[in-house]
Amino acid sequence: MGIGTLVAMLAAALAVIGVLATQQAYSLFLPGLLQGAVLTIEIAILGSLLAIVMGVLAALVRLYGPAPLRWLATVYVEIFRGTSALVQLFWLFFVLPQFGVTLDAFLVAVVALGLNVGAYGSEVVRGAILSVARGQWEACTALNMSRAQMLRRVILPQAFVAMIPPWGNLFIELLKSTSLVSLITLSDLAFKAQQMNQNTFKTIPIFTLVLLMYLVMSLVLTIGMRLLERRASAGLARGKAA
Template sequence: MTYIEFLQVHGSRMADGTVLTVVQFLLATVVAVVVAVLFGLMRLSRNPGVRGVATVYIEIFRGTSLLVQLFWIFFVLPLFGLNLDKFVAGFLAVGLNMGAYGAELVRGAIRAVPRGQWEAALALNMTDRKRMWRVILPQALVIMLPPWGNLVIEILKGTALVALISVADLMFEVRQINIATFLSVQAFGTALIVYYVLARFFVTPVMRALERFMSRKIGRA
């Protein structure tokens, strides 16, 4: 069987899997961004209780493995009556995990905004909320976008784990193809290339474009 024949036979399954991988990746990214902003801001709160909750969340999710968290959410939560569909459990686990890493990026970026900016906003009599949304966060966003570029790649890679709870993503499909055909190089090799192309030619350029767009927007082109 030549490689072309292999692709003709199994290509459509892999394409379906790739679509699911991309969907999981996009949803996980949304979850991660929300979690990161929420817990990143909570870490900077003046209230020690709020800060404590965020710290515990971040340490738990960064201190254990994504796979452990995924299995916990999928196998243990139903025991407490919270039944999640495998599709939801998949992107939720990846998003919650990566969000904890993102929260530290958010916190670091906000702290890296020069002190003068805070003082100027205070001097202009801005409300706390307005100061955060209009002055601090836009600048923090520019600071944190480059490390987010790496994190987003980690999210893409993380979604491969959802195959282990039978979400039919690319990883899952090539595993099935491998079991059926034993053509491991073709199956896994193709998947490696697809993930690489997604990361290198889609995710990274989008993040770079976003970096350029944001720094232009706040006048740092």
């Protein structure tokens, strides 16, 4: 499917928001919801960055690290993949202080979601590295490259292309999971919506706007990932169609 369809969807969603914003029943809620959306975006971006770092690190350690580190990485992946993100948020926010470690709610949100998605991401990275043809490794060996040189110069650039679509999915998952942070006192988009709804009972305009805003954010993300994929695979695919 082309990027065109996605861009058209994005334009349509923005147009609908634009039209609704001319109605007072809707425009009333827009500033508050936008404020919440900013926090949602901040958490999503920082969480994604942490997820990438953790995903790549855990994958490399599990594939090539020494035994104790490998074991540690496996424990990390299984714990954060095997328990719910909500429980992880609660544990870091409500349980950790009982042991004398109190973290700021925003930091907890970024860390919990980043570690959670990073655990899934490590499997994506691992799979992509293992999917690079064996002949590529052998060519590197024949050129006497070190393991680090092989990974950095030959294997990861090729694995990167294969990683982009699944990472896109994970980023969208993360974006949607940010609504959980409303449960640890943060005023994100979902929290703002609930709060306004409780105060005004204008359920239709509020949740229609919220729905459209999440859609816009995920469409922007998807389009960005598609562009990245297109760019990254350009070198690999060049001339293949010919």
